[in-house]
Amino acid sequence: MDSMSDLAPVDEAELAAILRDRCAARDPVWIKGGGTRIAPRRDAVLDLTRLSGVVTYEPGEMTLIARAGTSLTQIREMLAAEGQALAFDPPDVRGMTGRGGESTIGGVVAANASGPRRLFAGACRDHLLGVRFVDGQGRRLKNGGRVMKNVTGLDLSKLLAGSFGTLGVLTEVALKTLPAAHDQATLQFDAPTEADALALFCAALATPFEVSGAAWHGGTAWLRIEGLPAQLTYRRDRLLALLDRKGAQVLDAAATATRWQDLRDVHHFQGAMPLWRLLVKPTDAPRIADALRGLGGDLSLDWGGGLIWYAGPAAPADLRELVPHATLIRPAGLTASIFPAPAGPVARLSQGLRRSFDPAGILNPGLMDG
Amino acid sequence: MSSIVMPQPDERILSRAPQIVAALRQALPDDAVISDLVETRAYECDALTAYRCPPLAVVLPRSTAEVAAAMRVCADMGVPVVPRGAGTSLAGGALPTADCVVIGTMRLNSFLEIDTQNRFARVQTGVTNLSVSAELEPLGFFYAPDPSSQLACTIAGNIAMNSGGAHCLKYGVTTNNLMGATVVLTTGEVIELGGPEMGPQGLDLLGLLCGSEGQLGIVTEAVLKILPRPEGARPVLIGFDDAEVAGECVARIIRSGILPVAIEYMDEPCLRAVEAFARAGYPKCAAVLIVEVEGSAQEISDQIARIRAIADALNPVEFRESRNADEALAIWKGRKSAFGAMGVLGDYICLDGTVPVGQLPFTLRRIGELSRHHGLEVANVFHAGDGNMHPLILFNANEPGQLERAEAFGGDILRLCVEVGGCLTGEHGVGIEKRDLMSTQYGPDDLAIQMEVKDVFDPQWLLNPAKVFPLDASQPFRERVA
Numbered sequence: 001m002d003s004m005s006d007l008a009p010v011d012e013a014e015l016a017a018i019l020r021d022r023c024a025a026r027d028p029v030w031i032k033g034g035g036t037r038i039a040p041r042r043d044a045v046l047d048l049t050r051l052s053g054v055v056t057y058e059p060g061e062m063t064l065i066a067r068a069g070t071s072l073t074q075i076r077e078m079l080a081a082e083g084q085a086l087a088f089d090p091p092d093v094r095g096m097t098g099r100g101g102e103s104t105i106g107g108v109v110a111a112n113a114s115g116p117r118r119l120f121a122g123a124c125r126d127h128l129l130g131v132r133f134v135d136g137q138g139r140r141l142k143n144g145g146r147v148m149k150n151v152t153g154l155d156l157s158k159l160l161a162g163s164f165g166t167l168g169v170l171t172e173v174a175l176k177t178l179p180a181a182h183d184q185a186t187l188q189f190d191a192p193t194e195a196d197a198l199a200l201f202c203a204a205l206a207t208p209f210e211v212s213g214a215a216w217h218g219g220t221a222w223l224r225i226e227g228l229p230a231q232l233t234y235r236r237d238r239l240l241a242l243l244d245r246k247g248a249q250v251l252d253a254a255a256t257a258t259r260w261q262d263l264r265d266v267h268h269f270q271g272a273m274p275l276w277r278l279l280v281k282p283t284d285a286p287r288i289a290d291a292l293r294g295l296g297g298d299l300s301l302d303w304g305g306g307l308i309w310y311a312g313p314a315a316p317a318d319l320r321e322l323v324p325h326a327t328l329i330r331p332a333g334l335t336a337s338i339f340p341a342p343a344g345p346v347a348r349l350s351q352g353l354r355r356s357f358d359p360a361g362i363l364n365p366g367l368m369d370g
Numbered sequence: 371m372s373s374i375v376m377p378q379p380d381e382r383i384l385s386r387a388p389q390i391v392a393a394l395r396q397a398l399p400d401d402a403v404i405s406d407l408v409e410t411r412a413y414e415c416d417a418l419t420a421y422r423c424p425p426l427a428v429v430l431p432r433s434t435a436e437v438a439a440a441m442r443v444c445a446d447m448g449v450p451v452v453p454r455g456a457g458t459s460l461a462g463g464a465l466p467t468a469d470c471v472v473i474g475t476m477r478l479n480s481f482l483e484i485d486t487q488n489r490f491a492r493v494q495t496g497v498t499n500l501s502v503s504a505e506l507e508p509l510g511f512f513y514a515p516d517p518s519s520q521l522a523c524t525i526a527g528n529i530a531m532n533s534g535g536a537h538c539l540k541y542g543v544t545t546n547n548l549m550g551a552t553v554v555l556t557t558g559e560v561i562e563l564g565g566p567e568m569g570p571q572g573l574d575l576l577g578l579l580c581g582s583e584g585q586l587g588i589v590t591e592a593v594l595k596i597l598p599r600p601e602g603a604r605p606v607l608i609g610f611d612d613a614e615v616a617g618e619c620v621a622r623i624i625r626s627g628i629l630p631v632a633i634e635y636m637d638e639p640c641l642r643a644v645e646a647f648a649r650a651g652y653p654k655c656a657a658v659l660i661v662e663v664e665g666s667a668q669e670i671s672d673q674i675a676r677i678r679a680i681a682d683a684l685n686p687v688e689f690r691e692s693r694n695a696d697e698a699l700a701i702w703k704g705r706k707s708a709f710g711a712m713g714v715l716g717d718y719i720c721l722d723g724t725v726p727v728g729q730l731p732f733t734l735r736r737i738g739e740l741s742r743h744h745g746l747e748v749a750n751v752f753h754a755g756d757g758n759m760h761p762l763i764l765f766n767a768n769e770p771g772q773l774e775r776a777e778a779f780g781g782d783i784l785r786l787c788v789e790v791g792g793c794l795t796g797e798h799g800v801g802i803e804k805r806d807l808m809s810t811q812y813g814p815d816d817l818a819i820q821m822e823v824k825d826v827f828d829p830q831w832l833l834n835p836a837k838v839f840p841l842d843a844s845q846p847f848r849e850r851v852a
Contacts, residue, residue, distance in 0.1 A: 125577060126545075139819070143820075150724055151799050152800060153800060156578070158578060159573060162570060205489060230668055230672045281565070282566075325567075327571075346561055356822040
């Protein structure tokens with residue numbers, strides 16, 4: 001084992017012992033699941049891939065419990081064999097980040113990573129039933145559970161989701177699984193501008209036809225529909241009639257699968273440019289897109305306009321002036337922080353939470369501080 | 371008479387009551403402060419009516435700024451604050467103490483913005499749950515969480531308790547439908563969490579706040595996710611002569627890939643009570659399921675055909691399909707009157723534990739045994755698709771000792787829920803009711819980290835103290851600041 005990954009606990013007890021020691025010594029660790037998202041810094045790497053394995057999977061209860069280091073691919077395949085899926089369809093981020101590795105389910109939860117279906121099905125955190133984790137003092141903790149409705153005490157599971165390891169090291173996650181779509185299709189439209197795309201999205205998403213994807217890039221807009229065979233035909237016909245656009249095409253299930261996997265993984269923006277993720281009010285997207293184009297580079301839309309992917313050379317300060325929360329997914333040489341620093345009372349609360357979970361500041365120090 | 375203990379009120383606060391009321395009156399409009407005992411008595415309890423205590427004063431602000439002003443006065447003078455929506459909590463979440471100020475949200479009742487393009491509604495949180503969907507109906511939209519108290523309960527209370535409802539199998543609970551919140555902190559500072567964007571960005575403080583039972587702040591405005599109304603919905607009724615087979619039917623429906631909006635379950639004691647009360651015409655059998663599906667007429671027929679095929683393989687006593695709106699209403703009639711029907715039989719405690727769906731048959735059998743052990747009747751009516759049980763324990767409040775027996779029985783059921791892999795409360799919240807059972811579900815460190823989180827938001831422990839966390843566990847935190 002190389003020196004970068006000299007910390008590789010085999011179970012939660014060993015992980016807790018490591019973190020107790022590191023806490024006492026105020027010696028930071030850099031948490032690594034599959035290593036697909038964020039480059040480790042100089043600190044010691046805490047490799048979680050040996051904390052792997054499915055604890056329980058009950059398709060009739062739509063419940064999966066897996067150790068944090070379990071590979072996402074393994075989970076996808078296991079669910080698919082039962083006709084189920086993770087409804088938030090986490091992306092394969094390797095093309096976006098330009099990194100290798102193999103995504104783990106703990107990494108997915110720590111990043112609250114959610115694909116195009118987030119628009120309809122909610123984010124990863126909405127499907128998270130409970131967590132086990134070790135905090136920065138080495139305390140072994142649990143929150144939530146394995147059932148779908150649970151309001152017992154404070155919801156720390158939500159807080160842990162998307163905290164990128166800064167509050168605790170996830171060891172086990174319980175997720176809701178859902179039936180995979182029986183059948184799916186994509187409606188493809190010409191939409192030269194973002195404004196054209198938004199008009200389509202707003203009209204389609206105001207219908208009860210459960211559009212589960214609404215994305216745009218390079219003058220083409222796509223809407224995904226799903227359902228039982230009769231549902232799918234009905235939804236397709238009603239949407240085509242309602243949207244009434246010339247030249248609309250319908251992609252079949254196989255083409256739909258490929259199209260949305262590419263959109264999910266932001267296949268169109270692999271390469272050497274920095275890649276940014278911007279969350280905006282959907283109808284603000286055309287205005288922001290115009291401004292982004294002024295800064296150079298290219299952009300695409302997902303989540304019905306609520307998510308802008310921007311690949312380009314813009315200066316971080318300019319981007320964050322436009323969209324304060326802009327997140328840097330692929331630095332490509334930029335030295336800017338990945339996340340912006342919170343401000344005001346929210347910053348005080350965030351720092352207070354970090355001190356409660358990690359008083360010695362040893363977990364991914366600096367990552368979410370801007 | 372009742373067994374849940376609240377801490378003694380702080381004499382130092384009670385002795386300063388006139389000054390506290392005067393300070394509130396100075397900071398707020400005259401009609402926003404109530405301190406007359408005749409009037410404060412209206413706020414002495416919520417829907418857990420066995421526990422009552424008039425507060426020192428009640429404040430009814432009309433704006434976020436007024437909530438902040440009241441909060442500043444209370445923080446400066448060290449007075450506990452009990453936030454209150456409509457007071458429909460079944461867990462004692464809004465129970466006052468004699469030394470507290472109740473801050474009620476009912477005058478925060480404006481709709482601020484409805485945006486169908488971006489699919490959200492921004493409201494003041496004193497609006498009722500049902501009024502949100504009513505406001506949205508002409509626009510073809512609705513707000514999904516639908517707790518059974520939706521006519522009265524407020525969005526503020528829904529957020530505090532992370533309320534669910536019958537339709538959350540498909541649409542999720544409040545936390546899945548809440549996009550943003552304006553929050554008044556104990557310092558009187560106002561923060562905005564989330565908004566019309568599909569966040570969260572940074573730490574998910576909104577997710578932490580939702581369901582925090584008034585422990586972290588008071589939410590005065592909310593951005594709610596709104597959904598296009600489905601074209602139609604239709605229930606079917608399926609009767610079984612074996613409760614376990616009914617449970618199996620639930621699991622098979624879920625596995626089949628159909629996602630109904632609701633799967634409701636009623637057992638034999640419940641069916642008997644409902645029949646006597648509402649004459650819903652339900653079959654006489656061990657268990658009835660009501661399964662509702664949504665969509666266009668053809669989509670509904672298609673899904674019902676699939677459900678029928680699943681049920682038929684399990685030999686149901688009856689499979690009743692609603693062919694029109696009247697028949698649909700008839701199917702729902704008994705379920706919707708279940709709580710009323712129980713009320714006719716006597717007093718009852720409504721529990722709220724959740725179990726893994728696969729554990730439903732065992733849990734029901736064990737509840738039956740516990741019922742014989744405690745000598746009290748129990749009826750079960752619940753959301754089967756997500757395992758959220760509502761056992762109703764029947765007792766006679768006028769007979770000494772019965773409430774305590776019913777509470778002991780309830781405690782046994784909730785411990786059972788935890789033992790089989792579930793939790794104490796699926797949608798009602800902990801409040802005072804389940805406060806002292808928390809240590810059956812969580813270890814000392816699990817509770818400590820939750821209290822440390824409260825400490826970050828509320829270092830003086832002024833917000834809804836003596837709730838959610840077992841008293842002995844929270845004592846060091848509360849006494850440190852006293």
